[in-house]
Amino acid sequence: MSTLEYAAQVREIAADFQVTSGETVALLGPNGAGKSTVLKVIAGLISPDSGAVTLAGHDLAKVTPHDRGVALLAQDPLLFPHLSALSNVAFGLRARRARRKEALDTAHEWLKRVGADDLADRRPDTLSGGQAQRVAIARALATTPKIMLLDEPMAALDVNAAPEIRQLLGRVLKERTAIIVTHDALDALLLADRVIVLEEGQVVEQGPTADVLTHPRSKFAAQIAGLNLITGVWRDGDLTHGDLHINGLTPEGAPTTGSPTIAVFAPSAVAVYADPPHGSPRNVLPATVTELEPRGQRVLARTQVGELAVAAEITPAAAIDLGLTAGTRVYLSVKATEVKIYPTG
Numbered sequence: 001m002s003t004l005e006y007a008a009q010v011r012e013i014a015a016d017f018q019v020t021s022g023e024t025v026a027l028l029g030p031n032g033a034g035k036s037t038v039l040k041v042i043a044g045l046i047s048p049d050s051g052a053v054t055l056a057g058h059d060l061a062k063v064t065p066h067d068r069g070v071a072l073l074a075q076d077p078l079l080f081p082h083l084s085a086l087s088n089v090a091f092g093l094r095a096r097r098a099r100r101k102e103a104l105d106t107a108h109e110w111l112k113r114v115g116a117d118d119l120a121d122r123r124p125d126t127l128s129g130g131q132a133q134r135v136a137i138a139r140a141l142a143t144t145p146k147i148m149l150l151d152e153p154m155a156a157l158d159v160n161a162a163p164e165i166r167q168l169l170g171r172v173l174k175e176r177t178a179i180i181v182t183h184d185a186l187d188a189l190l191l192a193d194r195v196i197v198l199e200e201g202q203v204v205e206q207g208p209t210a211d212v213l214t215h216p217r218s219k220f221a222a223q224i225a226g227l228n229l230i231t232g233v234w235r236d237g238d239l240t241h242g243d244l245h246i247n248g249l250t251p252e253g254a255p256t257t258g259s260p261t262i263a264v265f266a267p268s269a270v271a272v273y274a275d276p277p278h279g280s281p282r283n284v285l286p287a288t289v290t291e292l293e294p295r296g297q298r299v300l301a302r303t304q305v306g307e308l309a310v311a312a313e314i315t316p317a318a319a320i321d322l323g324l325t326a327g328t329r330v331y332l333s334v335k336a337t338e339v340k341i342y343p344t345g
Helices: 037-042 087-095 100-113 129-142 161-172 185-191 210-213 217-223 315-322
Strands: 004-010 013-019 024-028 050-055 070-073 147-151 178-181 196-200 203-207 226-234 238-241 245-246 260-265 272-273 281-297 298-303 308-314 329-334 341-342
Touching: 004 037, 004 260, 013 037, 013 070, 013 203, 013 238, 024 217, 037 050, 037 070, 037 129, 037 178, 087 100, 087 129, 100 217, 129 298, 161 185, 161 260, 185 210, 196 210, 203 210, 210 217, 210 329, 217 226, 226 308, 226 315, 238 260, 272 308, 281 308, 298 315, 298 329
Parallel strands: 024 178, 024 196, 070 147, 147 178
Antiparallel strands: 004 013, 004 050, 196 203, 226 238, 226 260, 238 245, 260 341, 272 329, 281 298, 281 329, 298 308
């Protein structure tokens, strides 16, 4: 069993979480949240100031990085430039004193499994980014690590190579214990069983991937999922944030009065008006347009509602009819049935 238990502090980064055996976890969070630092602590590249990290029941503080059974795959494949692809994959096995033939046979097998057996004799400087990452994945897996750590492995790849590597990782990570750091919701959805969100070095949210990305509780999870998120407290059947009152559905039951709550809704659920809309829509938010972002056949209108950022997805024709530019005053309307409200306390 390769269960990881992490409860360590490095400077201001004090995360506490568990990754169960055979589970792939996506570690999400804004830049500077501590994601890469956590991976480096597990890999033994950084020593924690306090706390402990255990893998398969062993305290990693007492184990050298070489003997931890941890494989770290970074954005840059970091292949040895003087070695062939085959020798790069065999390197870890040879370092563990495997016989040359055994190491090369295993390396050949892994190159084949990642679709790179035809690259065996090539040097890294002759490989494309996607090819080099395939070789790096084979090298990481050839040593049969107890846990795979992946630090944004698709970030440096071009748009054509990234989907292929994502599909490859989907195959090779199945039933393996792994942590993948990513800023891409698609990576999390396709590769991870569970999501852990870090903000300012703390775990602020975790749960099954689909649950977190469809019902986010943290600002970063909502941002990466492309959703609007408003925080507030529950009063008189609404989420209140200053003078704003947001009405919506409560899938987990009504929060207790005065408790912290969040409202989540998609930009596509937001209608934009030049004047207050007629009728009695429950959620009308006075806003100021801050930016217009083309999104194919749609336009994402980013607005400011007080100190809150709220996005609306509209048609180009609507943007023109409304005369939208940065600074335009508008009214946003969201049906209550499109808003999900959750307790956070």
